[in-house]
Amino acid sequence: xxxxxxxxxxxxxxxxxxxxxxxxxxxxxxxxxxxxxxxxxxxxxxxxxxxxxxxxxxxxxxxxxx
Numbered sequence: 001x002x003x004x005x006x007x008x009x010x011x012x013x014x015x016x017x018x019x020x021x022x023x024x025x026x027x028x029x030x031x032x033x034x035x036x037x038x039x040x041x042x043x044x045x046x047x048x049x050x051x052x053x054x055x056x057x058x059x060x061x062x063x064x065x066x
Contacts (some may be wrong), residue, residue, distance in 0.1 A: 005050030
């Protein structure tokens with residue numbers, strides 16, 4: 001999943017599985033790995049966070065893999 005956010009200064013973003021190990025994907029521009037196969041085990045709720053010196057914004061999404 002990719003997180004995207006705009007702000008000044010540009011926010012850092014991170015997307016990780018809820019209840020996961022904290023090893024989510026993120027970066028200054030929401031960089032994400034695209035070279036892996038997605039399986040049903042990857043389904044679940046994911047939380048994306050964007051933060052800069054002004055605060056933090058979060059959104060969650062439920063991913064279903066068929």
